[in-house]
Amino acid sequence: MGTVLDLTWRLLRGGGRRGMLGSLLTAAAVAVSTGLLLFAVGANHAFGVRADADAWRHPKAAAGAATAVEALSTDHVRGRAVAVVDLAALGGGAPTPPGMPRFPRPGETWASPELAKLMRSLPADQLAGRFPPLAGTLGRDALVHPGELVAVVGRTADDPALTGKRPDDFGLGLTATPTRIAAFQTGAVSPLSETYRMLMLVASVLMVVPLLVFGGAAARLTVARRDQRLAALRLVGATPGQVVAVTVAEAVLTAAAGAVAGAALYGLTVPAVARIEIGGGAWYPADLWPGPQALLGVLLAVPVLVGISAVVGLRRVVVSPLGVARRETPPRMRAVRAVAFAVILVAFGAVGGSLSGMGRTGITVLLVFLGLAFVGINLVGPWVVALIGRVAVGTARGPVRLLAGRRLLDDPRAAWRTVAGIALTGFVAGFLSLLNPPAGDPAARTGRIGLSVSPARAEAVADRARERLAGLPATIRVERPGRGADDVPVVITVTGGPAEVDRARTALTGVLPGRTTATSDDDRSGDALLADVRTGALTVLAVSFLIATTSAGITGASAVLDRRQTYAMLRLAGTPLEVLDRARRQETLIPLAVLGGGSLATGLFFAAPFALGFGVGGALTLLACVVVGVAGIVGASALSRPLLRAVTTDPAPRPD
Amino acid sequence: MTEVVLSGTGLVKRFGATVALDGVDLSVGRGEALAIMGPSGSGKSTLLHCLAGIMKPDAGEVRLLGQRVDALGERRRSELRRTRFGFVFQFGQLLPELPADENVALPLMLGGTPRREAVRAARVWFGPLGLGGIESRRPGELSGGQAQRVAIARALVTRPAVVFADEPTGALDQNTGHETMRLLVEATKHNGASLVVVTHDVDVANWCDRRVEVRDGRLVDPARAEV
Numbered sequence: 001m002g003t004v005l006d007l008t009w010r011l012l013r014g015g016g017r018r019g020m021l022g023s024l025l026t027a028a029a030v031a032v033s034t035g036l037l038l039f040a041v042g043a044n045h046a047f048g049v050r051a052d053a054d055a056w057r058h059p060k061a062a063a064g065a066a067t068a069v070e071a072l073s074t075d076h077v078r079g080r081a082v083a084v085v086d087l088a089a090l091g092g093g094a095p096t097p098p099g100m101p102r103f104p105r106p107g108e109t110w111a112s113p114e115l116a117k118l119m120r121s122l123p124a125d126q127l128a129g130r131f132p133p134l135a136g137t138l139g140r141d142a143l144v145h146p147g148e149l150v151a152v153v154g155r156t157a158d159d160p161a162l163t164g165k166r167p168d169d170f171g172l173g174l175t176a177t178p179t180r181i182a183a184f185q186t187g188a189v190s191p192l193s194e195t196y197r198m199l200m201l202v203a204s205v206l207m208v209v210p211l212l213v214f215g216g217a218a219a220r221l222t223v224a225r226r227d228q229r230l231a232a233l234r235l236v237g238a239t240p241g242q243v244v245a246v247t248v249a250e251a252v253l254t255a256a257a258g259a260v261a262g263a264a265l266y267g268l269t270v271p272a273v274a275r276i277e278i279g280g281g282a283w284y285p286a287d288l289w290p291g292p293q294a295l296l297g298v299l300l301a302v303p304v305l306v307g308i309s310a311v312v313g314l315r316r317v318v319v320s321p322l323g324v325a326r327r328e329t330p331p332r333m334r335a336v337r338a339v340a341f342a343v344i345l346v347a348f349g350a351v352g353g354s355l356s357g358m359g360r361t362g363i364t365v366l367l368v369f370l371g372l373a374f375v376g377i378n379l380v381g382p383w384v385v386a387l388i389g390r391v392a393v394g395t396a397r398g399p400v401r402l403l404a405g406r407r408l409l410d411d412p413r414a415a416w417r418t419v420a421g422i423a424l425t426g427f428v429a430g431f432l433s434l435l436n437p438p439a440g441d442p443a444a445r446t447g448r449i450g451l452s453v454s455p456a457r458a459e460a461v462a463d464r465a466r467e468r469l470a471g472l473p474a475t476i477r478v479e480r481p482g483r484g485a486d487d488v489p490v491v492i493t494v495t496g497g498p499a500e501v502d503r504a505r506t507a508l509t510g511v512l513p514g515r516t517t518a519t520s521d522d523d524r525s526g527d528a529l530l531a532d533v534r535t536g537a538l539t540v541l542a543v544s545f546l547i548a549t550t551s552a553g554i555t556g557a558s559a560v561l562d563r564r565q566t567y568a569m570l571r572l573a574g575t576p577l578e579v580l581d582r583a584r585r586q587e588t589l590i591p592l593a594v595l596g597g598g599s600l601a602t603g604l605f606f607a608a609p610f611a612l613g614f615g616v617g618g619a620l621t622l623l624a625c626v627v628v629g630v631a632g633i634v635g636a637s638a639l640s641r642p643l644l645r646a647v648t649t650d651p652a653p654r655p656d
Numbered sequence: 657m658t659e660v661v662l663s664g665t666g667l668v669k670r671f672g673a674t675v676a677l678d679g680v681d682l683s684v685g686r687g688e689a690l691a692i693m694g695p696s697g698s699g700k701s702t703l704l705h706c707l708a709g710i711m712k713p714d715a716g717e718v719r720l721l722g723q724r725v726d727a728l729g730e731r732r733r734s735e736l737r738r739t740r741f742g743f744v745f746q747f748g749q750l751l752p753e754l755p756a757d758e759n760v761a762l763p764l765m766l767g768g769t770p771r772r773e774a775v776r777a778a779r780v781w782f783g784p785l786g787l788g789g790i791e792s793r794r795p796g797e798l799s800g801g802q803a804q805r806v807a808i809a810r811a812l813v814t815r816p817a818v819v820f821a822d823e824p825t826g827a828l829d830q831n832t833g834h835e836t837m838r839l840l841v842e843a844t845k846h847n848g849a850s851l852v853v854v855t856h857d858v859d860v861a862n863w864c865d866r867r868v869e870v871r872d873g874r875l876v877d878p879a880r881a882e883v
C-alpha cells in the first residue's frame with residue numbers, strides 16, 4: 001500500500017505542468033459535480049424540513065385522553081396567506097407547540113416575525129384588529145420559511161371559534177376543523193407539501209442524471225491521460241493489481257480534493273440559493289445543507305464513484321499492456337441502441353396519456369420513464385454520433401469535414417460525452433417548456449369576499465356583515481341557494497383596492513367564528529403551485545446548463561490535451577491552426593445541433609401528456625435555452641482554443 | 657556541388673543560458689541526402705528545426721532556393737512547410753483516426769486538392785513503398801515500420817523540395833530501421849528531393865551522400881570527430 005501511494009503521489013507530482021493541468025481539470029469537474037449534487041440533495045432535504053415544519057398545524061385526533069383543541073384556517077392580508085392556528089388547553093398537560101416556549105394562554109396571539117412586522121406596520125383596522133393582543137414571536141421551528149405569516153391564537157375550549165365545524169378544503173390542508181389532540185403531529189403530513197417533495201424528486205432526477213454522466217466523463221478524463229503512462233508501467237512489469245491501485249488512488253485523491261472544493265463552493269452559493277422563492281417564500285439557509293450524514297455520504301460517495309469509473313475505464317490497459325499503444329478500428333455502434341431508444345419512446349407513448357390521472361403511481365411511473373428516457377438518450381447518442389460521422393466522412397470534400405467526421409467515427413462515445421450534457425439539457429428544456437404555465441394575472445383581482453354559511457343563516461349573517469362594514473366601500477348581496485355548487489351565499493364586493501379589502505376582512509372578524517373570509521382571488525394555491533413549478537423548472541434548467549457548459553469546456557480542453565502530440569506534429573508539418581480548430585469545432589457543433597434538437601423533441605414528447613399550456617412563455621423559454629445552449633458550447637469550446645495554440649507552439653514535441 | 661537548394665549561414669540559437677547552435681553554416685544540394693550526426697543534446701534537432709522554418713534562429717539566415725525563410729512570418733513559414741517541405745518524425749505524426757491513405761492525402765487536401773483526387777494520388781505511393789493492400793488500415797493497425805513508410809509517403813506526396821527526418825527509425829528495431837531508411841533515401845532521391853536526416857546510426861549515415869557532425873552547437877569535421 002505504501003509503495004502504491006508513494007508511486008501515485010509521484011505520478012501526480014511528476015506529471016509536469018500539463019499533467020497538473022489535467023488533474024486540475026478533473027478536480028474542477030468533480031468540484032462542480034459535487035456542488036450541484038449537494039444542491040440536489042440539499043434541496044430535497046430542505047423540502048423535507050419544510051414539510052415537517054408544517055406538520056404540527058394539522059391536528060390529529062387523540063386516541064386516548066385529549067389535552068388540547070387545535071384548529072387551522074387560512075386568512076389573507078394584501079393577497080398573502082396567513083396560517084392561523086387556534087389553540088385551547090383542556091385542563092393541564094397541554095403539549096408545548098413547536099417554536100413556542102409554552103402553550104398559549106386564552107386571549108393572546110403569537111405571530112411569526114414577518115407577521116408581527118406587518119401587524120405593526122399596517123393600521124390596526126387592516127390586520128392587527130383580527131387577532132387578540134400579541135404575546136410573543138414564533139420561533140423557526142414553527143415556521144416553514146423565514147418570511148411565512150403565521151399566527152397562533154390562544155382561546156378557551158368553549159370559544160365559538162373552537163366549537164363550530166369548518167368548511168372542507170378538499171384535502172388541500174389549508175383549514176382544519178377543531179380537533180381534540182394529545183400531541184402535535186410530526187413528520188410530513190400535508191398533501192401540498194407532499195406534492196412539493198414529489199416535484200423536487202422529479203427535479204432531482206432531471207439534474208442528477210446529467211450530473212452523473214458528467215462526473216463519469218470527468219473520471220474517464222483522468223484515465224485517458226494516464227493510459228500511456230500506465231501502459232508503460234505494465235510494460236516494465238507492474239502487476240495489474242498495482243496498476244489498478246495506482247490509478248484508483250490517483251483518481252480518488254484528485255476527486256476527494258475536488259469534492260471538498262465542491263462542498264466549499266456549495267457553501268458559498270447557499271445564501272444565494274436560499275433566496276429562490278418557492279412555496280411562498282425563501283429558505284432557511286441551514287435547511288439547504290443536507291445534514292451531516294448526507295454531506296459526509298456525498299463527500300465519500302463522489303470519490304468512490306470516480307474511482308469505480310476509473311477502474312472501468314482502465315480495464316483495457318490492464319487486460320493488455322499494448323491495448324492502448326495500439327489503436328484498432330473501433331467496433332461499430334450497434335443499431336440495437338436505436339431500437340432500445342425507440343422501444344422506450346413507444347412504451348411511453350402507450351402509457352403516457354393515462355399517467356396524469358393516476359396520482360402518486362403516475363408520478364412514480366413518470367420518474368421511472370424519465371430515468372429510462374435518460375438511459376435511452378445516452379444509448380442512442382453515440383449511435384447517432386457515429387451516424388453523423390459516417391455521413392460527414394462520406395460527403396467530405398475538404399480536410400476539415402473529413403477530420404471532424406473521422407474523429408466522430410473513431411470514438412463516438414467520447415464525442416458524445418462532449419455534447420451529452422447539452423443534449424440532456426435539451427431534453428430537460430423540452431420537458432419543462434411544456435410545464436411552463438402562463439402566469440396568473442394579479443391585476444385581474446377583484447374585491448369579492450365570500451362568506452360560506454348555510455343558506456338558512458345567510459340573511460342573518462348578511463345583516464351582521466352590513467353592520468360591521470358600515471362606512472366601508474362595500475356592497476353585500478345574498479345569493480339564491482342552488483346557484484353554483486359552493487355554499488357561499490353571502491357575497492361582499494369591496495371597491496378601493498387591497499387596503500379596503502383588508503379593512504373589510506378585519507371588520508368581519510368573528511362574524512363567522514373560526515372561519516376566515518375567503519375571496520376567490522385569495523385562493524391562489526393552484527396558481528402559486530404553478531408559479532413554483534415554473535421557478536423550479538428555471539432553476540433546474542440553469543443547473544443543467546451549468547453542468548452542460550462546464551462539461552463541454554472540460555471535455556473540449558481534455559480532448560486537446562489528449563491529442564497535443566498529434567496536433568503539434570500536424571502544426572510542424574505546416575497544417576494551419578485554423579483547419580485544426582475548425583475541425584475541432586465541427587466535431588462538437590454538428591452532433592450538438594442534431595442531438596440537442598433530437599433530445600429537445602424527446603423532452604417535448606415526454607411532457608406532452610402533462611402539458612400545462614405552451615404559451616409565449618414556453619416558446620421563449622425554449623428559445624432562450626437554445627440560444628444559451630449554443631452560446632455556452634461555442635464559448636466553452638472557444639476556451640480551449642488558446643490551449644490548442646499553446647500545445648502546438650512547442651516546436652519540439654516529445655513523448656511525455 | 658550541384659545547385660544549392662537549402663542553406664543556413666551563421667545560425668545561432670539559444671534557450672536561456674543554453675547555446676544550442678553556435679554559428680552553423682550548412683548547405684544542401686539538389687537531390688542530396690545529408691546526414692546530421694552527433695551526441696545527444698548537441699543541437700541536431702535544433703539545427704533541423706531552424707533549417708525547416710519551425711524555429712527562428714536568433715542570428716544567421718536560412719534560404720530556400722535563394723529566398724529568405726527565417727524572415728517570414730509564422731503563417732508564411734507554415735505554408736512553406738506544408739508545400740515545399742516534407743517531414744518524417746520518430747513517431748506519432750499520423751492521425752490515429754484516419755486510414756493510411758487519407759493520412760497520406762491530408763497534405764494535398766490542405767493544399768486544396770479535392771478529396772477524391774487527393775486520395776487517388778496518395779494511393780499511388782503505397783505500392784512502391786511496399787504498402788500495397790493496407791491503404792484503408794488505421795495507424796494503430798500498422799506495424800512500426802509500416803507506419804513510418806506511410807509517414808514517408810505523406811512527406812513525399814506534395815513533391816517537396818526538401819524532406820526533413822529527425823531520427824525517423826529511432827523507434828524501430830535495427831533491421832526494420834535500416835530497411836525503412838533505405839526506402840526513405842531511395843524514394844526522396846527518386847523524386848528529386850533533397851533529404852536532411854538526423855540519425856545516431858552510422859550505417860544510415862553511410863547511405864547518405866554526405867554527413868556532418870554537430871558538437872556543442874558547432875559543426876565539426878566528421879573525420880576528426882571520430883572518437
Ligand SMILES: Nc1ncnc2c1ncn2[C@@H]1O[C@H](COP(=O)(O)OP(=O)(O)OP(=O)(O)O)[C@@H](O)[C@H]1O
Nearest residue numbers: 652671674675676695696697698699700701702703
Ligand atoms: N525548447 C527548449 N527549451 C530549452 N532548451 C532546449 C529546448 N530544445 C532544446 N534545448 C536544449 O538545446 C540543446 C540542444 O538540443 P537538441 O534537441 O537540438 O539536441 P539533439 O542533438 O537533437 O539531442 P538528441 O540526440 O538527444 O535528440 C540541449 O542542451 C537541449 O537541452
Ligand SMILES: [Mg+2]
Nearest residue numbers: 700701702822
Ligand atoms: Mg533530437
